[in-house]
Amino acid sequence: MNVGISAIGTYLPEKILHNTDLELTLETTDEWIQSRTGIKARHIAAEGEFTSHLAIAAVQNLVNKHGAAALEHVDLVIVATATPDAYFPSTAALVQAHFGLKAAAFDIMVACAGWVYALNVARAQIVAGTSQKVLVIGAETFSKIVNWYDRNTAVLFGDGAGAAILEPVGAGFGFAGFYWGADGNGAKFLHSGALGKRLPSGEPLEPFVVQNGREVFKFATRIMPEAIVQVAKNAGWQLEDIDRIVPHQANARIIEAASERLGLASSKFVVSIERHANNSAATIPLALEHGIEHNLIKQGDKVILVGFGGGLAWSAAALTWSY
Ligand SMILES: CC(C)(COP(=O)(O)OP(=O)(O)OC[C@H]1O[C@@H](n2cnc3c(N)ncnc32)[C@H](O)[C@@H]1OP(=O)(O)O)[C@@H](O)C(=O)NCCC(=O)NCCS
Known part of the structure; x- marks a missing residue:
C-alpha cells in the first residue's frame, strides 16, 4: 500500500x-x-x-x-x-x-x-x-x-x-523509505527539564533549554548527511534522484555543511529558517509548506525530510510528492 x-x-x-x-x-x-x-x-x-x-x-x-x-x-x-x-x-x-x-x-x-x-x-x-x-x-x-x-x-x-x-495515495506516490535512530548518551548536550527532575547521571535539570552548541553542531553536521544517504538507500534511490531535501531548520550553516558533504547543490535544500527560527518539531512541516508555496516541490518530486535534535535523535523519510 x-x-x-x-x-x-x-x-x-x-x-x-x-x-x-x-x-x-x-x-x-x-x-x-x-x-x-x-x-x-x-x-x-x-x-x-x-x-x-x-x-x-x-x-x-x-x-x-x-x-x-x-x-x-x-x-x-x-x-x-x-x-x-x-x-x-x-x-x-x-x-x-x-x-x-x-x-x-x-x-x-x-x-x-x-x-x-x-x-x-x-x-x-x-x-x-x-x-x-x-x-x-x-x-x-x-x-x-x-x-x-x-x-x-x-x-x-x-x-x-x-x-x-x-x-x-496512488501507485508511484508516497513514502518509499524511513530511517531513524537515537543516542541517549548525548542527553547532556541538549536538554530541558522541569524543576526537581534529573539526568540519569544525577545532574539536576534546569527548567529551560540547555545546550552545548558546538557539540550539537558537530552531531548535526555528521548525522544529517548520514541520514540522507541511509534513507535514500532504504528507498532504493541514488543521491542524484533526489529533487528536494526539506531539513530541520536549526541553523542555515548546518544545512550548508550537509550540502557540501554530500556534494548536492544547496538549491536542492529548502530553507525557511530566516523568518521562523528553530521551532523544533514544527520546522519540517513549516519548511515543506514554504517549498510547496514557492513551487519548489511539485507532484512527482522525490523529496527527503530529515530531522535531528534532542535525545540525541534523528529521523528521515523519502517520499514521492503526491499532489
Ligand atoms: C549555537 C551556535 C549558533 C553558536 O555558533 P558558533 O559559531 O559555534 O559560536 P561559538 O559557540 O563558537 O561561540 C563563539 C562566541 O560567540 C558567543 N556567542 C554565543 N551566542 C551569541 C550571541 N547570541 N550573540 C553574540 N555572541 C554570542 C559565545 O559566547 C562565544 O564567545 P567566546 O568565544 O567569547 O566564548 C552553533 O554552535 C550552533 O548552531 N550549534 C547547533 C545548535 C542547534 O542547532 N541546536 C538545535 C538542534 S535541534
Missing part, C-alpha cells in the same frame, strides 16, 4: 521578535545572529497561547486550504511536541476534542526529530490496517522553555506548528 501526505497546514503566532529586538535585552547583534545561524526573526506565542492552540490553528489552516473533507475519516491524531500543554492529557487529545474527531490520540516526544518519527508511526498504522487516515502535527512553544537571559540559546528558537494528513 502506498501512503503519502495529501494535505498540509501551518501556523505561526502573531507576535514577531526580530534580531534587532533581542539586541535590546541581550549582548548580541543582528549581524552575529544572521551570520552564525541564518535567522532574522522568530514568532512568539502570546501569554495564554499554548502548544494545543498552535496545533489547532495549523489544522484550521489545513482545512481552510484543502476543505473540511480533509478531516473526514481521520481516526488517529499524533502530535509531535517537546512542549505539551500538560504532562497529560496529550496535546493530541485536545486537538481531537476541538475538531470533534472520532479518533485515537497521543503525543510523541522526540524534540526536533519528532515530526518525522510521527510520520513513520502514522504510516505504519495505515499499512497495518489499524488506521485509515492520520492527522500528524508538529507543534511547539519553545519560547516558554527558553532562558531569555542566555544569548547562547535564546536567539535560536521560536514557536510554530504544522499539520499534515496521511492516507493511501
